[in-house]
Amino acid sequence: MTDNRDDLLFYHAYEEFYAMTARSEAFRAFCRDAFGRDFSQDGFSDIAQINRILPYIPVGDDVHLLDVGCGNAKMLGYLQERTGAFIHGFDYSAHAIADARVRFPNRADFREGIIGEIEYPDAAFDVIISMDSMYFAKDMTAFVGQVRRWLKPGGVLFVGYQEGDVMPRTRNADTTELAKALAENRMTYEVTDITGETYELLRTKRTAAIRHRDALVKEGYSGWVDLLMLQTECSEESYELFARKMARYIYVVSDV
Numbered sequence: 001m002t003d004n005r006d007d008l009l010f011y012h013a014y015e016e017f018y019a020m021t022a023r024s025e026a027f028r029a030f031c032r033d034a035f036g037r038d039f040s041q042d043g044f045s046d047i048a049q050i051n052r053i054l055p056y057i058p059v060g061d062d063v064h065l066l067d068v069g070c071g072n073a074k075m076l077g078y079l080q081e082r083t084g085a086f087i088h089g090f091d092y093s094a095h096a097i098a099d100a101r102v103r104f105p106n107r108a109d110f111r112e113g114i115i116g117e118i119e120y121p122d123a124a125f126d127v128i129i130s131m132d133s134m135y136f137a138k139d140m141t142a143f144v145g146q147v148r149r150w151l152k153p154g155g156v157l158f159v160g161y162q163e164g165d166v167m168p169r170t171r172n173a174d175t176t177e178l179a180k181a182l183a184e185n186r187m188t189y190e191v192t193d194i195t196g197e198t199y200e201l202l203r204t205k206r207t208a209a210i211r212h213r214d215a216l217v218k219e220g221y222s223g224w225v226d227l228l229m230l231q232t233e234c235s236e237e238s239y240e241l242f243a244r245k246m247a248r249y250i251y252v253v254s255d256v
């Protein structure tokens, strides 16, 4: 990995986050409550969003999934449990990758790596997942080009993509930075706007944060409680105001 980790957005925050998720029983309980299943979420992917990936995973012994920014790989572990696929993931967090290797030792390959720097062979994967990680590509068009090469012919890229926090809100799903990067790589997509679901999810997340606050504080994680409250503050507004500032989309992308 690059020696300039300080230059990478949120690098130290994610190292701390994954050290916390490995230790905290209260955070696991919070995730189950907020998202329907504990995937150590820092993003916005609940079990309903992850189940949307399942129909795109082919059946067979030689099926390979890659998760970009896989964290401790709990999402991949779930997808493997449901499909039997070989799972691959990379993340810049050393804590997360060490945890993933212990948790999911079978039919799995986890690497420490940076979006835009790590390389995989061409035509290696049936499905590539990027849930709330595309934003961290320094050059999204170039990274989408890499992903396109890594997909087998007929393979699918599945992306959970949010606007209004890391990325600025644009007009609609066809004007996002991701849509531009896909167009530049001549990749076509189907998109579902899940902004409404996300508003409800953030409200549930806020209620769960309040419910698990004391347990988190007792474990010494009051800083995470503050962050959860800040992340979900926008769900206190009306949906109309929320949707003016935030949007969330699921893109299902193929190159045919």
Ligand SMILES: C[S@@+](CC[C@H](N)C(=O)[O-])C[C@H]1O[C@@H](n2cnc3c(N)ncnc32)[C@H](O)[C@@H]1O
Binding pocket: 008, 009, 010, 014, 039, 040, 041, 042, 043, 044, 045, 068, 069, 070, 071, 090, 091, 092, 093, 096, 113, 114, 115, 130, 131, 132, 133, 136, 137
């Ligand atoms: C918002 S979290 C999403 C995690 C997970 N995919 C999910 O949906 O819950 C972003 C993830 O990308 C990783 N990440 C952020 N920037 C990265 C980079 N430049 N290279 C590799 N991984 C990165 C973080 O460590 C974290 O696991």
